[in-house]
Amino acid sequence: MxxxxxxxDFFESSRAAVGDHELRRKLENASARHLxxxxxxxxxxxxxxxxxxxxxxxxxxxxxxxxxxxxxLTSKLEARGCKVFFAQDAADARDYIVELAxxxxxxxxxKGKSMTTEEIELNGALERAGIDxxxxxxxxxxxxxxxxRPSHIITPAIHLSKEDIGQLFTDKFGIExxxxxxKLTAEARSRLRAIFLNADFGVTGVNFAIAETGTLVIVxxxxxxxxxxxxxxxxxxxxxxxxxxxxxxDLSHFLEILARTATGxxxxxxxxxxxxxxxxxxxxxxxxxxxVILDNGRSSMIADPVLREALNCIRCGACLNVCPIYRRIGxxxxxxxxxxxxxxxxxxxxxxxxxGYLPFASTLCGACKDICPVKIDIPRILLHLRWKESxxxxxxxxxxxxxxxxxxxRRFAKMARHPRTVRALGNFAAMVxxxxxxxxxxxxxxxPFGNWTKYRDxxxxxxxxxxxxxxxxxxx
Amino acid sequence: MAEIHKIIASxxxxxxxxxxxxxxxxxxxxxxxxxxxxxxxxxxxxFARELEAVGGKFLGILTPAEVTNRIVTLAGEIGAKTVxxxxxxxxxxxxxxxxxxxxxxxxxxxxxVADTERAAMxxxxxxxxxxxxxxxxxxxxxxxxxxxxxxxxPSSLTLLPPASLVIVQIDRVMAxxxxxxxxxxxxxxxxxxxxxxxxxxxxxxxxKRIVLGVHGPKSIHVIVVWPRDD
Numbered sequence: 157m158x159x160x161x162x163x164x165d166f167f168e169s170s171r172a173a174v175g176d177h178e179l180r181r182k183l184e185n186a187s188a189r190h191l192x193x194x195x196x197x198x199x200x201x202x203x204x205x206x207x208x209x210x211x212x213x214x215x216x217x218x219x220x221x222x223x224x225x226x227x228x229l230t231s232k233l234e235a236r237g238c239k240v241f242f243a244q245d246a247a248d249a250r251d252y253i254v255e256l257a258x259x260x261x262x263x264x265x266x267k268g269k270s271m272t273t274e275e276i277e278l279n280g281a282l283e284r285a286g287i288d289x290x291x292x293x294x295x296x297x298x299x300x301x302x303x304x305r306p307s308h309i310i311t312p313a314i315h316l317s318k319e320d321i322g323q324l325f326t327d328k329f330g331i332e333x334x335x336x337x338x339k340l341t342a343e344a345r346s347r348l349r350a351i352f353l354n355a356d357f358g359v360t361g362v363n364f365a366i367a368e369t370g371t372l373v374i375v376x377x378x379x380x381x382x383x384x385x386x387x388x389x390x391x392x393x394x395x396x397x398x399x400x401x402x403x404x405x406d407l408s409h410f411l412e413i414l415a416r417t418a419t420g421x422x423x424x425x426x427x428x429x430x431x432x433x434x435x436x437x438x439x440x441x442x443x444x445x446x447x448v449i450l451d452n453g454r455s456s457m458i459a460d461p462v463l464r465e466a467l468n469c470i471r472c473g474a475c476l477n478v479c480p481i482y483r484r485i486g487x488x489x490x491x492x493x494x495x496x497x498x499x500x501x502x503x504x505x506x507x508x509x510x511x512g513y514l515p516f517a518s519t520l521c522g523a524c525k526d527i528c529p530v531k532i533d534i535p536r537i538l539l540h541l542r543w544k545e546s547x548x549x550x551x552x553x554x555x556x557x558x559x560x561x562x563x564x565x566r567r568f569a570k571m572a573r574h575p576r577t578v579r580a581l582g583n584f585a586a587m588v589x590x591x592x593x594x595x596x597x598x599x600x601x602x603x604p605f606g607n608w609t610k611y612r613d614x615x616x617x618x619x620x621x622x623x624x625x626x627x628x629x630x631x632x
Numbered sequence: 633m634a635e636i637h638k639i640i641a642s643x644x645x646x647x648x649x650x651x652x653x654x655x656x657x658x659x660x661x662x663x664x665x666x667x668x669x670x671x672x673x674x675x676x677x678x679f680a681r682e683l684e685a686v687g688g689k690f691l692g693i694l695t696p697a698e699v700t701n702r703i704v705t706l707a708g709e710i711g712a713k714t715v716x717x718x719x720x721x722x723x724x725x726x727x728x729x730x731x732x733x734x735x736x737x738x739x740x741x742x743x744x745v746a747d748t749e750r751a752a753m754x755x756x757x758x759x760x761x762x763x764x765x766x767x768x769x770x771x772x773x774x775x776x777x778x779x780x781x782x783x784x785x786p787s788s789l790t791l792l793p794p795a796s797l798v799i800v801q802i803d804r805v806m807a808x809x810x811x812x813x814x815x816x817x818x819x820x821x822x823x824x825x826x827x828x829x830x831x832x833x834x835x836x837x838x839x840k841r842i843v844l845g846v847h848g849p850k851s852i853h854v855i856v857v858w859p860r861d862d
Contacts, residue, residue: 172690185839185840186839186840189840193753195839196646220647222643222647223640223647226636226639226640226643227636227640230636232822241635242635242636248635256809265809269738292847294835294837294838294846295835298837311836311837311840312837313837313838314840316838317839318839321838337838337841337843339841340838340841341835341845342844342845344847345845345847348847349758349847352847353754353755353758365655366821368818368822369818369821369822370822371821371822376833377833377836377846378833378835378846378848379791379833379846379847379848380847382791382827382847383846383847386787386791387754388789397639397675403811403818404817404821405810405813406808408808408810408813412809419836421810422686422773422774422775422830423774423776423828423830425829425831425832425833425834425835425848426827426828426829426830426848427828427830427831428825428826428827428828429734429821429825429828430822430825431822435783436783436784437746438743438744438781438782438786439745439750439754439757439783439788440788440825441781441788441825443747444776448798449639451639451642453638454829455642455643455645455646456642457644458643458646458647481664490733498862574674615677
């Protein structure tokens with residue numbers, strides 16, 4: 157795993173992104189479109205909130221019994237002829253898949269959309285072994301052609317306009333320029349179809365694994381998940397340990413909400429139930445099937461009762477679309493495979509303390525919690541991670557300016573424990589600042605405090621004894 | 633398999649085994665209410681509406697003889713030359729195949745194949761202009777088809793050709809997803825490769841605009857079969 161970027165890189169990339177008005181327009185358009193669709197489907201599905209409750213309960217319960225469920229799933233998969241490999245970290249998973257691809261003499265690996273394989277950085281490892289890894293989800297295909305990473309969990313190319321993509325296809329394939337999504341899609345279809353028909357090795361992620369039946373469920377719209385899992389002779393499914401649920405009857409609760417929240421559909425176009433390698437005489441399905449079950453920091457999240465809830469996530473991406481931070485900086489600025497609110501609570505655990513700055517990239521407005529289909533209390537977990545950072549459990553290296561401010565805050569915290577000092581200082585500030593106030597508010601403050609008043613006014617401090625509520629906000 | 637034990641052991645540690653209850657599991661298992669009493673025709677019409685809402689085309693509730701004629705007409709309408717089909721669930725697909733042959737369409741019949749013939753068979757299915765399949769179930773509330781894949785009715789039929797036609801018996805149209813999963817049962821799902829299909833293949837990856845026919849079929853036509861010719 158490459159070293160995780162530093163907090164300073166995040167400040168730089170987010171500052172650049174905030175200034176990119178074109179990016180802002182694309183993100184706002186896409187988010188608004190998504191929220192419109194979601195509002196429509198939610199309005200005509202009165203059971204939505206009940207299903208959310210059910211999904212939350214089922215997932216919480218599954219995590220609480222994860223050891224048993226994984227043993228059951230493994231035995232069911234093995235009984236059907238699958239090879240199961242438990243990977244403790246990203247390197248384990250990567251090495252297993254690359255070794256297998258080498259042994260099978262694979263030249264091209266077709267990949268269905270999968271965040272978990274992004275997490276383990278599989279593509280780079282395959283390329284280093286001289287094997288072509290081809291992303292086949294249209295959005296993933298586009299960002300791969302650009303040499304980028306996805307900027308959204310569901311819509312990887314959300315940061316690109318149709319004109320950007322038209323130019324990309326002209327540059328890469330030498331075709332006549334077009335910005336029509338239909339034509340661009342048709343071009344990608346014919347190129348990828350030829351690759352699918354010849355690919356000998358396929359890799360996809362997994363949305364749900366049903367322990368009692370030993371079934372892997374893959375949810376998608378394009379058909380690339382179906383092709384990646386049925387056409388190649390060797391097929392590898394990669395899943396985090398938290399994807400397992402106990403029973404078949406649990407599944408419909410998730411399927412009823414996942415597509416509604418993720419894309420505003422009632423159900424995705426394709427939901428594939430994969431049961432193992434093909435049987436005698438069958439046309440479809442791989443000759444051999446492997447399931448890689450990845451821990452990579454997840455079991456350490458389970459050990460923390462607050463963090464554990466983050467594993468309920470079903471990767472719908474809705475929290476990104478409502479997040480005021482994501483909507484201003486986009487996915488790439490986070491510098492993590494998993495961006496947005498959910499990324500901020502899982503990245504520090506999957507990628508180590510270096511990502512500990514991410515929980516601070518939030519206004520704690522709670523929009524993510526409100527929309528989450530499995531009701532993860534993301535703001536609570538963000539605060540928990542901030543607390544861990546401040547107590548030295550997830551220490552991070554801040555840029556110098558931030559470190560200075562934090563030292564100042566610590567000094568203030570120490571002083572604030574002495575009420576008499578606070579009162580004396582408050583009275584002093586009230587007296588000194590009084591002449592500068594307009595209608596009870598300060599428009600500009602000196603020195604480092606100027607950063608605050610650059611964007612908003614500050615209520616004038618009042619002498620302690622004659623304290624009164626702050627006046628109505630003056631018209632500015 | 634040392635890895636599994638290591639991970640399971642760390643999970644047990646993390647979970648602090650012993651202090652967990654099953655009460656939540658029971659609360660969660662209450663199924664979505666199923667409209668058992670709903671009339672078949674009402675379900676079929678809900679199915680038709682939802683199918684069209686996701687970009688599919690509903691060709692009506694037809695008797696088996698009408699189904700055959702309608703399929704031959706459709707193959708002509710979409711300009712197909714080659715049509716791929718396999719075995720049905722309840723319907724006689726051979727009758728449909730013969731009718732198509734009489735109307736001068738080339739037919740690819742999917743039969744169980746040896747490993748050495750797979751690539752060639754798949755190529756032929758991929759080159760067909762239309763694939764015909766029979767679904768095991770349909771889901772009214774979402775316009776979805778549940779198709780089980782076997783040796784003589786492979787999943788490729790609803791995936792590789794650019795146009796897809798699916799028939800389904802009217803008594804196999806269910807109210808919702810939970811009802812279909814209950815009907816298939818854990819055993820049925822465990823034993824089979826199953827695909828739920830809701831409309832044509834689609835993407836919204838370019839500026840969130842919906843485009844049909846990415847990797848799978850661009851169009852999907854559905855006929856609900858009324859079992860008697862009376």
